[in-house]
Structure formats: C-alpha cells, structure tokens
Amino acid sequence: MTTSPTIHSLSEINRGEPIPEETLAYVAARAKSRLYNYVIEAFLELESPHELSRADLSRMLSKDPAQITRWLSGPQNWTAESASHLLLAINHSELGFHSLPIIAGTNQTGMGPGWYDPLNVKFSGADTPSVDGDYNPTETTNVDARITVAV
Amino acid sequence: MSESVNKLFTGPWTDQDWKNRCVVLSVDFESFVSGDPISVARNPRKAKTAYMSQLEKSFERTWDIRSREPAPGIRVLGRFSEKDTFIALHWDLRKNLDEYGSPAWNAAISHCKHNWRRLLHPYEPVGDNQKVSEANLHDYISNNTFLVGNQ
Numbered sequence: 001m002t003t004s005p006t007i008h009s010l011s012e013i014n015r016g017e018p019i020p021e022e023t024l025a026y027v028a029a030r031a032k033s034r035l036y037n038y039v040i041e042a043f044l045e046l047e048s049p050h051e052l053s054r055a056d057l058s059r060m061l062s063k064d065p066a067q068i069t070r071w072l073s074g075p076q077n078w079t080a081e082s083a084s085h086l087l088l089a090i091n092h093s094e095l096g097f098h099s100l101p102i103i104a105g106t107n108q109t110g111m112g113p114g115w116y117d118p119l120n121v122k123f124s125g126a127d128t129p130s131v132d133g134d135y136n137p138t139e140t141t142n143v144d145a146r147i148t149v150a151v
Numbered sequence: 152m153s154e155s156v157n158k159l160f161t162g163p164w165t166d167q168d169w170k171n172r173c174v175v176l177s178v179d180f181e182s183f184v185s186g187d188p189i190s191v192a193r194n195p196r197k198a199k200t201a202y203m204s205q206l207e208k209s210f211e212r213t214w215d216i217r218s219r220e221p222a223p224g225i226r227v228l229g230r231f232s233e234k235d236t237f238i239a240l241h242w243d244l245r246k247n248l249d250e251y252g253s254p255a256w257n258a259a260i261s262h263c264k265h266n267w268r269r270l271l272h273p274y275e276p277v278g279d280n281q282k283v284s285e286a287n288l289h290d291y292i293s294n295n296t297f298l299v300g301n302q
Contacts, residue, residue: 025171029178033187040188044297073190073200073299076220 035083036075043090060089152239153266176225179218189296196251198300205283207251212278213263228263230276231291240266
C-alpha cells in the first residue's frame with residue numbers, strides 16, 4: 001500500500017481540523033534544529049577565538065567529554081534542559097522565545113509541507129494560500145525570526 | 152540528488168510513519184542547504200552522532216549524512232562535486248548496513264559510486280587520499296562546520 005504525497009494548506013489549521021501528522025513532525029524537527037543551531041553557533045563564536053573550549057563545557061557542566069561531543073554533534077537527544085545548561089555555560093544566558101505566525105508560500109527546498117517557506121517566513125492576515133503552494137498575498141507583514149536572550 | 156534519494160521526499164511512501172520519517176529527514180537536509188552548523192566526524196567509528204562523515208576509506212571520496220532520529224536511522228551517501236555542494240546518491244536504513252567494512256556498507260558505497268559515474272562522469276568528486284581534518288575540512292564545507300570526536 002502506498003500513500004500519495006499530499007500538500008496541505010494552512011486552511012486546515014485555520015479551520016481547526018486535525019493537523020496532518022507529517023506537518024506536526026516537520027515543525028517539531030524544525031524547532032529542535034533551530035534550538036540546536038542557536039546554541040551551537042553561540043559556542044562556535046567563542047570556540048573559534050579560543051575563548052571557550054569543549055573541555056571548559058565538560059568541566060562547567062560536570063559532564064563526560066563524550067557527552068559534550070554528543071550534544072555538539074546534533075540535536076538528537078536534546079532536551080530543553082540540555083539546551084538551557086549549554087547556553088548558560090556558553091554565554092551565561094538563558095533562552096527566551098517569540099512565536100512565529102506562518103503563512104503559506106512556495107517551499108523553496110521542495111521539501112516538507114507545501115505551505116512552509118523556511119527562507120522567507122511571513123505573516124499575513126490575507127487569504128489562505130492555494131493547495132499547490134503558490135501564494136500571492138495582498139497584504140503581508142514581515143516578522144523577523146528571532147530568539148530573545150536574557151542576560 | 153539521485154532519483155532514489157529524491158523519492159524519499161516526493162513519495163509515494165509505504166505508510167504514514169515512513170512519510171513522517173522522511174519529512175524529518177528533509178529537515179536534516181535543510182540544515183545543510185541553509186548553512187546551519189554542520190558537525191563532521193573525525194573518524195566515522197568514533198563520532199557516531201556527527202551530522203556527516205567521510206567514510207572510512209578516504210580514497211573513496213564518499214560521505215554520509217546521518218539522520219539518526221527518530222528511528223529508523225537513515226544514512227544518505229554521496230560525494231562533493233565542489234565545495235558546499237553535496238550530491239546525495241544512495242540511501243539505506245542504518246540497520247541494513249551492519250558494521251563499517253561489512254559487505255552491506257561496501258555495496259552501499261558501490262551504489263553511490265555507480266550513481267556518480269552514471270550522473271556526473273567524467274567529473275571527479277572533491278577529495279583525495281587524505282582523511283578529513285582541520286587542514287582540509289573547508290575544502291568540502293566552507294562555513295559553519297566543525298569536527299567532532301577523536302581520530
């Protein structure tokens with residue numbers, strides 16, 4: 001048995017209908033990836049000029065170096081706890097968040113739900129997009145993707 | 152990417168769980184495309200959680216992207232046609248590949264090389280006999296990449 005690919009529009013979410021499983025899987029994976037990217041880039045900014053090392057993280061967090069390697073390698077097994085501990089050790093900060101309302105646009109990578117444009121997140125109060133993913137909003141407001149860091 | 156890899160993202164899929172899994176793989180690919188931090192294993196046997204790795208026999212000039220979560224793990228093999236350009240040529244479930252050096256791994260590498268020749272001959276992939284290291288990592292990926300694990 002095969003399942004044909006289905007491109008879902010935001011209209012399903014707007015109508016309060018069950019959100020497709022693949023859409024849920026996609027946004028969850030994106031969230032995890034963004035969290036990892038944010039923390040790791042903060043570390044790399046300090047590691048490059050030798051201001052912070054992996055050994056420093058190991059010592060500060062009382063973790064085996066192998067665990068630090070696992071965390072640095074990718075977002076698998078990350079939790080809010082591990083991310084918060086790493087960020088605290090890296091630049092003495094903690095995570096804060098903004099939510100990002102999203103609208104449909106052409107998916108530039110051709111992957112994931114048809115409505116998601118990972119390179120150009122926009123907010124719109126205008127009509128919902130067509131199923132094929134092309135979207136020409138009449139009114140849009142750009143919302144910058146950002147994470148607030150409280151120091 | 153090759154047709155077989157592309158089908159992971161375009162379907163059809165055998166069931167919803169596999170579709171969800173492939174959607175998460177697409178997020179892993181987005182990381183590379185988007186210039187997100189990329190961890191590279193110094194040694195494929197010692198940094199199993201790295202995002203990607205040069206396969207053990209460096210003269211094969213073949214790499215894999217490791218999509219480890221959620222289960223089942225997926226390995227996508229490919230080669231660099233130039234800096235920052237990874238051509239995904241073959242994939243398999245991690246559980247099918249057994250240990251490094253196994254007949255299954257050798258067959259996967261052969262498939263990868265065969266597809267390279269079929270699609271890109273006479274062009275040669277980036278690389279030589281040298282294992283990836285700090286000295287040559289940026290021959291493959293220019294920015295936002297770092298090595299993990301021991302040699």
